[in-house]
Amino acid sequence: MKEINSPGEFLETVNAFRISRIVLTAHELDLFTILKDGPLSSPIVAKSIGANERATDRLMNALVPIGLLKKSGSQFSNTDFSIRFLIKGQPNYMGGLAHLVHLWKTWSTLTEAVKAGTSVAVKQPIGEREEAWLESFIAAMHSRAIQQAKEIAAVLDLSQTKSVLDIGGGSGAFTFEFIRENPVISGTIFDLPNVIPITRQYISREGFDDSVTTLAGDYLKDKLGYDYDLVLLSAVLHINSPEENKLLINKCAESLNPGGQLVILDHIMTDDRTGPAAGAFFALNMLVGTEKGDTYTEKEIKTWMQSAGFKYIRRRDTPQGSNMMIGIK
Numbered sequence: 001m002k003e004i005n006s007p008g009e010f011l012e013t014v015n016a017f018r019i020s021r022i023v024l025t026a027h028e029l030d031l032f033t034i035l036k037d038g039p040l041s042s043p044i045v046a047k048s049i050g051a052n053e054r055a056t057d058r059l060m061n062a063l064v065p066i067g068l069l070k071k072s073g074s075q076f077s078n079t080d081f082s083i084r085f086l087i088k089g090q091p092n093y094m095g096g097l098a099h100l101v102h103l104w105k106t107w108s109t110l111t112e113a114v115k116a117g118t119s120v121a122v123k124q125p126i127g128e129r130e131e132a133w134l135e136s137f138i139a140a141m142h143s144r145a146i147q148q149a150k151e152i153a154a155v156l157d158l159s160q161t162k163s164v165l166d167i168g169g170g171s172g173a174f175t176f177e178f179i180r181e182n183p184v185i186s187g188t189i190f191d192l193p194n195v196i197p198i199t200r201q202y203i204s205r206e207g208f209d210d211s212v213t214t215l216a217g218d219y220l221k222d223k224l225g226y227d228y229d230l231v232l233l234s235a236v237l238h239i240n241s242p243e244e245n246k247l248l249i250n251k252c253a254e255s256l257n258p259g260g261q262l263v264i265l266d267h268i269m270t271d272d273r274t275g276p277a278a279g280a281f282f283a284l285n286m287l288v289g290t291e292k293g294d295t296y297t298e299k300e301i302k303t304w305m306q307s308a309g310f311k312y313i314r315r316r317d318t319p320q321g322s323n324m325m326i327g328i329k
Contacts, residue, residue, distance in 0.1 A: 022062050024104060027097045031060070032068070032078055032086035039075035096140025102133060106288045113288045122289050131194075138198050141235070142171035149177035151318045152265060156326075158182045158230070165190060165228040165255060167219050167248075168236045171202040172212055178230075179211055187212040190224060220244055224255045231256055234265040237301065238282065241292035246304050253308040256329040262310060267295040268323040276321075301325045 004010045026032065029049045034040070040048075042057035049056065060076050063069040068082050078087070085094045109121040158178055164187045166175045175187035187208070189199050193216040203212050215225060219236075231252045237245050252262050267279030274280055279295045286293030298315055302325065305313050310327030317323050 019066055020100075021104070022059065022066065023068065024097065024101050026059065026063055026068070027086070028101060029059075030088060031063075032082045033088040035069075035076060035078050036083075036087045039072065039077040041074045042076065045076070094143060096136065096143040098136035099140035102136065103285070103289070107285070110284060110288050118291055119288055122291075134195060135198060138170045138195065138202075142173050142202065145171065145173035145234070146177075148265075148320075148322055149174045151320050151322055152263075152324070153177045153181040155316055155318055155324070156230075156261075156263065158185065161185055161229045161261075163228045163230070164188065165224060165231045167224065167231065167233055167252070168239075169232070169234075170195065170199065172199055172206070172208070173202075174232055174234055175212055176206050176208055179208065183211075185211070188215050188225060188228075189213070190215045190217065190219060192216065192218065219248055219251070224251055226255055227257055228255050228260060229257055230261045230263060232263050232265070234263075237264060237266045238286055238295050239290055239293045241294075242296070242300065242304075244292070245296070245301075246307065249304045249310075250308045253310065253329055258329055260329045262305065262327045262329070264301060264305075264325040265322060266301075268301065268315065268325065269295050269297045271297055271299060273297065276323075278321075298325070 004013065029051065031045065031049065034045055034048045042060050043053045045060065046053040046056035060069055061071070064071050064076075068079055068086070070077050070079055084090065085092050087093060088095070106119070106121040109119075112120045152174065156178075158181050161178070161182060162184055164175055164178055164185055166172065166187060167190045169175060169189035169191055172187070172189045175189060179185045179187060189196075189203075189212060191199055191214070196214045196216045199214055203209060203214070217223075220240075224231075233248070233252065236248070240248065249262070256262065267276070267282050269275070269279045269283075273283070273295075283295040286295065302313050305325065305327045310329060313325065313327040315323070315325055
């Protein structure tokens, strides 16, 4: 575990928020897209985004040492990274940054959330969120999942799998990759009614209309279906309370065929909950952003799986840092 050894290192860590805010503001203003056709001066950019000339110039100057813009004389242009990832409409566009803008707002309430023991910023359930929030959230999850799905599919044994249920599947990125690994698989994406229309857009865009269907509902209240060979819970447990996770894992067991796999992909914490670091930080993300969410230990997850009747429970970690718990019905 890394220790901070000097006041300078400490202040550098504390002040890191400034870089994040600069980048998020540039994204909100769509600044990189404005520069997609070549170098422009800051007054021209300011006019394009409807902002103050001096302030725009200072923002663009700050993006140069960060490595997202280049400057020659009075002209600014995108770097190779910005061209590839930050221009709207490009195949690798990181539109999910809009979700980080939303997270900035919830994380600003961390002090109040620690006092209250729950989110004080988010009162509206995901099932009732506005379309713009949902689209940016699903885009952020998709951006993460498309790479993670490849490493997960490479680790799992999908040779005998014919049917997959992806609970809270969002864009369907994991199911798509499973089908690429084994084309006989048919997939079902289960998600909230207001998410499913977005899911269907991803299904059509990726060309899986013939092999992937959707099921709308609340996974804690509604039936999940039956006769699945694999049920995936990716980034789901951390949204729920322990009691809700027990209920959900029991429902997963009921939905699986004998010999079917339950695959849980999430932050899996050490018993003292200080590691991995990403999971410790994410526990606070759940505190500021949800009513009951948290990150959970391997022992907790294994206990819930055993209680639901799963056997041969094992943990698998990928070289890229993904953590899974796998059990057989």
